[in-house]
Amino acid sequence: MFPPKFRAKQIYNWIYQHHVDSFEEMENLPKKLRNELDRNFSIAPMKIVERQESSDGSVKYLFQLHDGHTVESVLLKMKEAVYDEKGELLHHAKFTVCVSTQVGCKVGCSFCLTAKGGFIRNLTAAEIVGQILEIKKENEIASNRRVNVVYMGMGEPLDNLENLAKAIRILANENGLSISPKRQTVSTSGISSKIVKLGEMELGVQLAISLHAVDDDLREKLIPMNKAYNIASIIDAVKRFPVNTRKRVMFEYLVIKNVNDDIASAKKLVKLLNGIKAKVNLIYFNPYPGTDFERPDPDTMKKFQSYLLDKGVLCTIRESKGLDISAACGQLREKELKAKEEVKS
Secondary structure, three states, X not given: OOOOOHHHHHHHHHHHHOOOOOHHHOOXXXXXXXXXXXXXXXXXXXXXXXXXXOOOOOEEEEEEEOOOOEEEEEEEEEXXXXXXXXXXXXXXXXXXXXXXXXXXXXXXXXXXOHHHHOEEEEOOHHHHHHHHHHHHHHOOOOOOOOOEEEEOOOOOHXXXXXXXXXXXXXXXXXXXXXXXXXXXXXXXXXXXXHHHHHHHHOOOOEEEEEOOOOOHHHHHHHOHHHHOOOHHHHHHHHHHOOOOOOOOEEEEEEEOOOOOOOHHHHHHHHHHOOOOOEEEEEEEOOOOOOOOOOOOOHHHHHHHHHHHHHOOOEEEEXXXXXXXXXXXXXXXXXXXXXXXXXXXX
């Protein structure tokens, strides 16, 4: 016989509101039910195996999954808490959590360290949600304090669309973390057909496109997947995506020195985004050992930004965080894998 439906709400409340670590702590559940839950389920689908904190307040996590594989997540402090002269809290700190959706990645971007290890498997919805829950617990972020979530860690989110959609709905559930879809952003390398499918699901999430180039020749060198999903198909899919009237589609543009940082590229970008309610986010390339790509100069970034702004395109420069730790996506996992190989040899 199944337990009453209200028990599910109680379990949700214990996990997401009280951040318990075991079923035994769920005091308003019958002992028999707690024992049954403990035998058949696990609250934490992962554990933190490494944590690196930057001087700017960002924290990078390496999570180990049940099968021994690892993924990375990052907690970014966007705004510090504000107190008055008496020490009373005026405004809470604001956080963004960047989470992974896959172990490894199929896309194979030439600038991305995650791609070096290839693709292993998709994360389950529980493993996607678990990253956010564990980070909130570990940093004692109160259950009623909302965080922004960006699906832009390891992996291509739209390659794991079914589990991604489940995770979005779980996070948005009012009995759980109650993170509105408006606070959740899906960052994709541009799988056109699945951008359309995501829009048809009407989940209410924000969309970010990892563009990085303004012509197909260069983009194919940076992102081989562009051969199957070229820029024109991506732009067409974006134009069909339902966007809140107060929101914009984010175009992520990773700026690499002497590759895509010239004004000619800026001109092409303006033309490409014509007719789209867009915002361009310029991102400094974060170098990692073994890469041939270089970080652009700040003056070059500012000139690129100024050109876009002068042409009426909303544009920001993302301030790099975590440069004093393993900042590049996949770098912390790569170090862990190398350490394992050294032990074996």
